[in-house]
Amino acid sequence: MRNLWPLLMAGSIGAMGVQTAMAEPVELLVGSYTAGQSQGIYRLAFDSTTGQINARPLQVVKSENPSWLTLSKDQRHLFVVNENGPGQADPVGRVSSYAIDPKTHALSLISQVQSLGNEPTHSSLSVDGSHLFVSNYSVAEDPGGTLAVVPVAADGKLKAVVQMSSHPASRVNPERQASAHVHSTIPSPDDQYVFANDLGADKVFAYRFDPKANPQLPLTPANPAFVQLPPGSGPRHLLFSRDGKHAWLTMEMSAQVAVFDYHDGTLEQTQIVDLAAGQPLSDKAAAALHASADGKFLYVSNRGTANQLLVFAIDPVTGRLTELQRRAVEGDHPREFSLDPSGKFLLIANQKSNQIVVVERDAKSGLLGKTVQKLPMDAPSDLKFLLRQ
DSSP states (O other), X not given: OOOSHHHHHHHSSSHHHHHHHOSSOEEEEEEEOOSSSOOEEEEEEEETTTTEEOSSXXXXXXXXXXXXXXXXXXXXXXXXXXOOOTTSSSOSOEEEEEEEOTTTOOEEEEEEEEOSSSOEEEEEEOTTSSEEEEEEOOSSTTTOOEEXXXXXXXXXXXXXXXXXXXXXOOOSSTTTOSSOOEEEEEEOTTSSEEEEEETTTTEEEEEEEOTTTOTTOOEEEEEEEEEEOOTTOOEEEEEEOTTSXXXXXXXXXXXXXXEEEEETTEEEEXXXXXXXXXXXXXXXXXXXXXXXXXXXXXXXXXXXXXXXXXXXXXXXXXXXXXXXXXXXXXXXXXXXXXXXXXXXXXXXXXXXXXXXXXEEEOTXXXXXXXXXXXXXXXXXXXXXXXXXX
């Protein structure tokens, strides 16, 4: 495998000057796919004053396809899905946990378990930190996608999967929906429910989460047990509003965002927003969504040939969306993105063009501005910030 450091150094903008100018930098964790040059997880310094990422990694953690990163609330532990499957260097889907040194932020492996499914693509922690919900996407029709529940010890050690759930496919799209494809699973803000977003089923499945009642089967179907979405829409990622009263869902295959009112385990749809209305199918590949810290703006990525970030104003009462801006990501396949802790910059992981793009953001208007850096990085897939302790 080729050394990635020369590639990183070549793409920095004044890398050595930035390194000198940085004062108490925030740190950035980058997950990636490792079929090419990437070695795994990269820990990088980020200057929230200039928006510059230092090209020289603080740490490189070798790991197979660490495509999604989940931080504990106290940022003492990192949980990683290893999106492995048949035909890859490691054909077994896995989940790994790491300790984060509170002073140095250095990562050290604690444990690794099998996800009991292929291509685990997403994970989330229960609000109390006791369980990790792992979404086995499974590219192939057989065996199809599943939701796996992994208990987590107080020290971050993962236990073996205690529960698996699967769903019937919609089969609307014979190529992509012949079986279940769980793309993400998200706990409700009150930690009473869990919502599994199944691209292959065109449904969001709702579960009651009660590990105290039955530690071996902490999830039971809620009532109602699912939210029906438009045929062939392909639900992907769900995000709750800051006050927990609303939620937004990207639908990958139709390039739409569904808006919901939320109350006690029930999602009631109030709006559907088109990201690529009237555009060809090649423009339709909705992916990530994140809200600003103040809850005023929602950002959504659309991949395909569109390769855009869309900015929406959030109605503070209804949660409904009003489009403000469409901006090119200046790359290909924006799989994920992240707002930096200062709120002044937005970082985009352009997976297929092998780069992280940093753009300015106006906190007052929510609008995205000029590009301040394009950092070469092989197949980046997720971005998470480590805050100063």
